[in-house]
């Protein structure tokens with residue numbers, strides 16, 4: 059049996075074959091195992107003698123198999139090292155350093171500010187249902203407000219999210235009230251592109267829901283938050299704005315961060331810059347999110363991340379941001 063085993067073992071070249079041999083000899087019905095089972099028919103001295111011999115054989119078979127497995131592994135490694143996959147780690151690298159996208163830089167900066175104010179940061183999909191993008195946001199089918207956003211519909215009946223508000227319902231359902239969350243994300247609208255319009259852009263939505271949240275909380279919060287973003291004290295003012303998912307809804311302006319409100323070319327002499335839409339979350343939206351509007355109120359705002367990145371880095375053409383042109387995009391990284 060030992061000779062047969064050694065002959066067979068010397069033939070194998072891969073680990074699968076070795077496993078077969080192991081089963082054939084040491085498995086439940088293996089030859090060595092059968093020998094051991096045979097011991098019970100023997101008597102005293104015989105049993106002892108054969109027992110020792112068979113156990114010796116068993117150990118030997120076991121050790122030889124282990125050694126062979128190791129040998130095969132070594133050979134395999136050797137083959138890899140000497141093949142095309144070999145590379146020289148000591149060669150100098152001639153690749154340029156990578157860089158963060160300006161939108162990523164602004165997004166991370168904002169996330170840090172919001173996290174310090176107790177907000178959780180939520181991720182959300184880009185392909186969403188009509189319900190999440192519109193219906194849950196108080197925009198029923200055939201409502202004219204749907205025309206405000208030119209939507210890309212997909213063959214499967216879903217759509218590319220047109221705004222980060224599409225995540226509101228899911229996040230309200232996930233956490234309930236009270237709630238503070240931001241959700242950055244990529245949005246899509248079927249628009250023709252020019253220097254200030256793109257069909258693909260980034261927003262960062264924020265919601266704060268609690269007992270007794272009012273418009274003055276909204277104003278104070280936005281002022282504090284935006285002063286951190288622009289690294290200087292900014293004033294805010296609200297103008298009425300219409301969005302079906304907020305009531306009342308506003309367009310929020312900040313005092314120009316370049317001239318401090320005195321009037322310059324950036325703010326076209328007005329001292330104000332239109333920054334972001336916001337408002338008090340509509341009771342229907344809270345209700346759809348499983349939150350009782352009698353008990354809780356809240357505000358929501360939609361920051362244009364793409365727009366903020368352009369302001370921060372003085373990027374004139376929005377198309378540069380989606381261009382994938384590394385020469386253009388890499389210059390913002392060394393602040």
Ligand code: PHE
Pocket residue numbers: 220221222223263301304307335336337358359360
């Ligand atoms: N979702 C709106 C848009 O993209 C912006 C918005 C967000 C308005 C939150 C009000 C409150 O047009």
